[in-house]
Amino acid sequence: MSSISTTSVRFPNLAKPTKLGALSLRNRTIMASMARNRAVPASFPSDAMATFYAQRAGPSGAGLVLTDATMVSPQGTEWGTSPGLWTEEHAKAWKKVTDAVHQQGGLIMVQLYHVGRCGHPDMPIHKLSGQPLWAPSAIAARGGQFRDLPGEPGYPTPTPIPDPTVILDEFTHAAKMAILAGFDGVELHCANGYLVDQFLSDTANFRTDKWGGSVENRVRFGLEAVRRLIEVWGADRVGAKVSPAGGYNDSYHTTPESRVETYKTFITELDALNLAYIQIAGYNAWGDPKHGGVPQGYPHDMIETYGPLIKKSKLIVNQDYDGESAEKVVKEGKAEAVVFARNYIANPDYYKRIEEGIPLNASHMETWYPTGTNLGVGYTDYPFAPEVLA
Template sequence: MHQHLHQVQAAMSSSSSASDVSSILQPLTIGQLILRNRITMAALTRSRSVPTNVPNDINLEYYVQRARGGTGLIVSEGTLIVQQGTEWQNAPGLWSNEQVLAWKKITDAVHAEGGLIFAQLWHLGRSCHPDAPEQLASGKPVYAPSAVAARGGKFRFLPGEPGFVTPTAIDDPRVQIEEFKQAAIHAREAGFDGVELHGAGGYLVHQFLDSTSNIRTDSWGGSIENRCRFGLEALKELVSIWGNKKVAVKLDPSGGYNDMGMPLQETLDTFRYFITEADKLDLAYISLVRYTPGRDVMYDGKLRNTPHDVLASYRPFIKRSALFLNGGLTPSEAATLVASGQIDAAVFGRLFIGHPDIAKRLERGLPLDAKMDYTRFYGHGPHLSVEEQRRGYSDYSEVTL
């Protein structure tokens, strides 16, 4: 992974003129939303909501910087729908009134800078650990579609860096769907412009989709239609709260991460069905993470990913929703894809770590060459001072001319 990060950084180090990337600097209308350009900031888990799981002033500074930098759409870091659903310490949530009020400060500030922001709704499912602080505080076990443990796992802040454990099978998935719905209500109260369902990364929605993690024999497992049911029912509930063109979903068909991945034909059939049905809900966008070699994952000496051309495989099945593409894109590559009509917007992730103002830099032909400190990608706990929390998070320079 680190080799891939350096390749991305190297690709960005040269200056890009405005003419090279003009297509991604054009506005995009999605329903009643007008994105000032086609540059989207991906959800980036940064673990800075110290001392607990409530957004703070450091988070506020971080999001305002990226709104001020001209970003078309900001997608919040993965935002937990319940305390039980995470292994991440200091990741923000949306299950309490305190969190809603804290997020409201951020969304108001983003809007004051002319930006738009979606909340990414997140539940990790089996990718949790029973000894994680929030999991312990919830008093509940690690839940998943089935009692099937993921291989691997690394919990940096737990002694001994333990791996994944066998989860407790969810009894009635409608309980978790209701939790997503309640989080969507809270997101609306917090002033977000919409919500993105996290259906990738080997997390709960993804676990229901994948036949290796979902071995249920009831109406929530087995057939493709049954495995897709959880994510589709969750999307329907989100749309019932937000309406059309305000709900999105992120998908990662090539899998790999957190021990996900099916044979190619099963992958194609599953995601084509899910995307076809999701698109009928008139979503704001469907965000696809493409396969890149740098994201390959090995378990037991075998490749876990399912390499294939994600864009070509699923683009024909998206007819009503916008299509956003994620996965190591360069601005010039993204501009070519937008100009040719293959995608509607590009999603950039790690580039936003060191460049709060990607859009402004591209407009002015300035390089994306920040020296990013990847050791500061994630926070390191509530014991650090404010200045230490800001390091590698909100202390990068911005274009001010």
Template sequence: MPRPSHLLSPLKLGSITIANRAGMSSMTRDRSSNTVPNDIMREYYLQRARGGAAFIVTEATLISLVGAEWQNAPGIWNQEQIDGWKNIVDAVHGAGSKIYCQLWHGGRVSHPDAPAQIAAGVPVYAPSAIAARGGKFRFLPGEPGYITPTEVPDPKILIAEYKQAAVNAKAAGFDGVEIHGANGYLVHQFLDSSSNQRTDAYGGSPANRTRFALETLSALQEVFGPDVSLKINPNGGYNDVGMPLDETIATYGHLLSTLDALPTPLAYVALMRYMAFIDPEYEPGSGKKRATQFDAFATLKGYLKRTKWFVNAGVQVDEAEELIASGDAAGVFFGIQWLAHPDLVKRIEKGKPFDNQPQWAHFYGSPDVDAAVGYTDYPAASYA
């Protein structure tokens, strides 16, 4: 195909300018050293920055000590973690790229028996005392599923944790932060009526269920100004969330129109489209998927007038060029393609094929396999 000039053009994003619009999506990789970012993570991000990832969003990064399913996911609540991330951020900046930290809290999909949750000394907090179906904590005896969480008495407790995480991200040198508001984690749990049945100001109507996300965004803007963003997944499904279509549109329509009117616009909103492989069938053999399946971007894109859209999940290069050329989106995120091709943008520029096969068995690492396998060992193309 012709050189995708729109995809490869620069973009002003908040207070920064990125050299191209082929963003590297957040992807959990589970390679930290007991939640501390390490040298192999630095190599992973640096490879991709050198390969043309002008704008990188980190893997989901825990804002506090909680019993997450991903035992080796990184955090950003203590100085050792800040120092580890600074080592990575400095390397990415040295390669000429920009990098956001994705802030993450699992909410009800944490476990009280996880060592981290025990050390935290607090319950598994969520919007409401409603358990998610599924789950499999492979690092706990018996591989238990999800439990019924404790309804957080005051959501501002958790908003304060997000704000402190943003302060820490700024200390590490990040260019901005992205709230993980997708995939059935804490922010998504507040948005969804299946997981949020509160009767206070944070539950009930679409306006109330969006309050947590909006107040958290405002708190982060006190730290990062225009360099704050949000990732959403209106289709739902993963981690047992999903609402009827009319309620989904009403909720996300209110969220988007309200944040679009913020005094300082967000840098962008990333919309994760429907992905069948993370949409579970909770009643085996029923053929009934959990997600609310609809064209979320086509339905919701008109709600943003001032705020930039990024589209995520299953985007191909030709589609990315069309989305940007049409003005429907300012940019896109590639995920699996960046995982398997550390030189993705260079391949796009030179017309090279995407011929590395993702090593799915090593996506999240393994205690029995070298951490580099399926992580930093993907070859670049030949440009001789």
């Protein structure tokens, strides 16, 4: 449990231990999945990643750590140094990370995903797959900028996936590799305009088979992917992340009504699987591309709209929370725990800092993604509170 006394903290409800399925968290702060592009050599977790996650999993850090979004195959990649988990060699590299976290007494789950139309067939890792760029339908996302490729191209038009069960098989395999890697559970990335989200969308999915058309068909792929993870791990060690507000990666629906109906159906069906948790991410104005000056997302109250649908799984929430707002949502019983993103980039001991009122480190966006060989800059070099106070 936490080394910080629950009787002397600013936010006692965040300090209370809790359970998400089979996982016992020592506090109710969770570090979000954040792409940091430190998998060097390409797709293999680096030593710097082991240090980074261990720093944030210690007694002064998060009750649960979620990894970078992790590819289930080379075909489903977006950037050259995103981590993967499709071979036993990947699992061995990840084992260094999970061992480091467990040595700190922490918990770590891997977030699995496939980018679908958000990838590019000219990316070197993608070429290893020998496959075209796959998505539900031949509809390109607008925008994009592949900085690793000459000319920094945008999103190309994908090829419709002939048989989606091929990718479901990849999720099954990645889940098995996650056991070898020593993770405490797995989360399915159903958010942010990536493959599962593309199947959910009535503007990205024009299929006429059982994987498209009606709401019931469009939610099928995501539900089947979650079931694949459950078959390997059991429902009490599986989570799912959704972003009903959309916007990121050209994620949108024809109407707000279509969006809400789709996600109400999807979340209801996810909850019926009795997952460890369902993570609902709110509207991200910073990540909404605003095509033509018009935002693509649909801001609405995530907890009010979808919270009552979650009866068997635990609800965790993610939307620019700070200590005060997180304490309030947990105290009121609206969420079991709160997911924090950018504040955990610059503050490995973010939990300790908000509980004890210690000033936060400033986050330097220019170092979020490495441009050289020193992977620790802006990653593992942020000071802990005692260094700052000294």
